[in-house]
Amino acid sequence: MNARLAFPTAPVLVTAYGLIRLADGLDGERGPGPAWTAGHLAFLGAMVLFVPVLLVLRRLAGGGRLATAIAAVGLAGAGLSMAQITIDVVVGLRAADHAAMGPMFDRVGEVPGVTLAVYDAGPSLFYVGLLAAAVHLAARRAAPVWVPFAILLASLASAVNLDLLPAAGLLMLSAFAPLIRPASAAVPREAGPRHPRHARGRRPESGVSMARRPPSAGG
Template sequence: MNPRFAFLAAPVLLTAYGLIRLADGLDGVRGPGPAWTTGHLAFLGGLVLFVPVLLTLRRLAGGGRLATATAAVGLAGVVLSMAQITIDVVVGLRAGDHAAMGPMFDRVQEVPGVALAVYDAGPMLFYVGLLVAVAHLAMRRVVPVWTPIAIMLSTVASATNLDLLPAGGLLMLVAFTPLVRSAPAAVPA
């Protein structure tokens, strides 16, 4: 996969998810239905694209211990986020209406460790890994100092209120602009 494509498409898909999520809630309820499923699949696609993003950030930082540890933390967060989104899609497909979704989510989150790993702390590992990776690149002067600031603002916006996900995705897209130019056109085999 072309890392440049991943740096552009991943935040675009996160923005799309945020916009679809907003549209899904216009009637006062989110899910289940086509908007719920489509939005979550867009988010899942974005997460898949963050795998080459994190691996490219590792390479751009020289691949040392810090870069490798940071990529590992970020990738763990991606995997746990993908688990959350997959659960959300399955619940959305199985539930007959919005009221039926709550008890399904409750049953999943009652499994010991799932709430913490998949819904609370686990997904934050992705954002921590991403922020540390771009901060490392800024310290090495691979990207401008505003790049990690934009990633931090993107994360804070998205974590503060899920209705700010479109803004968070766009901020991430802006942050990735210098990385599109720095990233190799293709991953070596």
């Protein structure tokens, strides 16, 4: 999937996960079962697609050291989120019922550093990186000034209550909307040689190339 499709698809999958999660909890319990697995796989797909999104945001911001550092933070968070989701899927597939899931998660949490890296601080890096990338783009006038605010609201919604994930996904989708067209042009193609216009009866100077490259997306 190219980056232009990743921009709308990733937030849509976040919203899908949020809706499936809400439906899964209607009986008072979440997991195990098809809804638990399907929802988490949708969220896993979203995180996978956020990888090219973060890389394109880096290019749109000019690809400098700051943009690279921001992308690295976001990618680290996305990777840790994928680890968390994978654990959740495996537990859901192995557990016979909801009561059996608790002890399994407890055993995972007993591994030193896993709770902090995979469940607490780690995934937050994704939202920090995504928000920082949006702020950086807005500061460079490569994105509307409201885009970081939409990302901030999406991040806060996810942090306050996972039941707000459908809204968080829609906020991300709105924030990415003005970036979809620049994303398709993030890697400019080489322009072919252009023949200059010249006065009748005159010949262009030999040895001077008139071909021009299109400006990079980062400016």
